Amino acid sequence: MSTIAGTRKRSSLINGVHSRARTGRQQGRPRRATSLKGYTFIAPFLLLFIFFSAFPDVYTLILSFQHYAGYGSATPAGLQNYDALLHYPVFWTELENTLEYWVLHAIILIPVAFILALVVRSRSVRGKSAWRAIIFLPQVMSIVAVTLAFQVMFASPYGAINHLFGLHVAWLTDFAITKWVVVALLVWQGLGFWFVVFLSGLTSIDPAVEEAAMIDGAGVVRRAISIVAPLMKNVFLFAVVIDAITSMALYTQPTVLAATQGVLDPSVAPLSSLVVVNLQSSSFGESAAAGWLLFLLTIIVSIAVFGSFRLFGRSGAGRRRVVIGGRRAAVSR
């Protein structure tokens, strides 16, 4: 949509001045020389993209309808690979794991990041840039290194946490608990990122809006929920959608954290590990089917998030109107 607006705006000096005399049909057309330059400039990007991203994705789709063991020729398989995956109990366990990791970390991560942004922005806090740098710091630590640090923290029986508090919790071998360690790791890693995103979103809010509410006696919490949060709706949508999309492809953290001797127990493995596990056992067809099911899941989840935001967003806007109405009432009184 922005492209259309952009094209119209681009009725440029050259085209605008010279071609005004020409026919309208010619005006919208680029000259052949500039077209050629355009294609030349995008060629490296486009060719790399087609050969190394688009083609493998499409070839994976083809492969997912074939049996192929890495040697000989591939034989057609119809939907057998998909059928096999869906009848595989591990598939459903790992699907559930991926969804659990996503939901559990997101409902903690996003509100906490928002609250931290509010706190750092608030007038009663000094040294804002120092706090900002500290909270952002986890974002600049290597994911694998940090996951290994969590392994040292939560190892049992001799991990740092057990040692520090005199506990005997089997953090990484009792898988019901391990899931929560993964969630903690995801929150820890994502906090700095979303904190900075919310902080920059907050700067775009007119302070006068909040001051008006403050004069009317709206408390900090009330202002945050009824005024600031609805104004930040788009930032929340962005955060939830991007976080959901990246969560579907989650792989590194649970794998590095909980695998023993390179093998990850399916009860903590994310869905994406089906791609890797099948590939490593040379079941390329099933690996490919798993890859496309993962893509399908990503699409479904993003649509669901968009849809629920539309519902939620409407009720949020309604609440805001009530508050503003209340403010008017308070002023007139």
Place this chain on the structure above:
Amino acid sequence: MTAAAERGGAAAGLVQTRGLLARVGCYALLLLVAVLALYPLYLVIANSLKSNTAVALNPSGFPARPTLSSYSQLVAAGQLRAFVNSLIVASTTTVGAVFISALAGYAFTKLRFPGRAIIFAGLIATIMVPIQTGIPGFYVEFAKLHWLNTYQVQIVPFLAPVFGLFMVRQYLLSVPDEIVEAARMDGAGEWSIYWRIIVPILRPVLAALGVLEFLMMWNSFVWPQVMADTSNVAPLQVTLPTLTDRTLGIVPLYGEIMAGSVLAIVPLIIVFLRYQRAFVSGVTYGNT
């Protein structure tokens, strides 16, 4: 003092107390978050200065006798090679991807050619495809071309990042076309417009993109794990979790692993300190 003033004073006192409480609450929360944010970093550094056995005995405290033995064992285990591999892959990809995205982003914004909008929309639509989706197809096809366990298999597929293209284009949309048109009227060719006008304008967004790309490449794990896990080309991120005792191969050598983690963190911290502003603006880009 009148009763009203007294009441006013009491109210002001109440407000002050509440303000003080809020302030204490804010700082308490921030302090808690700061401790939680820094603790793993402390743990990595402290444990890297212990021997493997000392980590097992005392995983949380300061090193009783700080030693560099874990570092020397890490070097003896050939992990410096993995570190260099990571550096080669991440920096090459960053430079290439920034250059290629800038070129394409410029063309998609300031040059006109048939199919421009459709191609761009098609590229953006693929942003939702998880990295794992292409892995099986890529693996099967590029195994035949003998690309597995090479540097190029880790570099070339990441030279055309769609998010980079998007960042450059978003930025250039706010740059008036008249700048380009004026140069074109003066007879400047597209190449010199690109180098002399567009690249300088793009400098802040290219810095942000470069930092993001470096961070992403430095963190890549599943791709090299599948495509390049032999010790001559594998990055540090893939080799670190596999550091186990040489005899049985099951006990993780946490001293060495933590020393390797320091190596894995240092380049990012350097990039962060050097390009802090670009870092933060890179992170918040999609948001604006």
